[in-house]
Amino acid sequence: MAGGALALNALAAGPGLLIAGWYMGSKAKTKLNDAHSNIAKAEEFAADIDKAIALTKGIEEVAYRASEIISTLRKHLRRNLKALEEVIERQGTDYSQYDQEAKMAVLKNVKIIQVLKVAIDTPILDEDGSIYGSASANLARIDSSINDGFYKENV
Secondary structure, eight states: OHHHHHHHHHHHHHHHHHHHHHHHHHHHHHHHHHHHHHHHHHHHHHHHHHHHHHHHHHHHHHHHHHHHHHHHHHHHHHHHHHHHHHHHHHHOSOGGGOOHHHHHHHHHHHHHHHHHHHHHHOOOBOTTSSBOTTHHHHHHHHHHHHHHOGGGSOO
16 A cells, blocks of 8 residues: 555646646746847947957057147147247247348248147047047158158248
């Protein structure tokens, strides 16, 4: 009788264990699908972060180049302003009375300031926040004009 009760209990527990196993298996499959979905989202997020890092590095490079150009122009302007101050001390403020050397000192300062304005006004980012397509090329032209500039030497 005890053996029969044990067999009957085993038969009753079998379907319960089967249903519990099926339920746990389906939950595990759902969790596995969720995990795959999360991996895809994480990979997409990582790709977006990589794009943002590349954009930030590009902005940094362009901004650094612009900063170097502005610093170089500042140095040239400082030197040439001293020459202009000497012209004003020697020849006054009437440009029509300046000799050729003094007029050249004025012209050098005007040209430096014009190039400085172009450098400052050069856009780095477009309206979408991306690097402006011609920013590097524009800065390269400005840099070239500085390197070829006649205003490097003092009057």
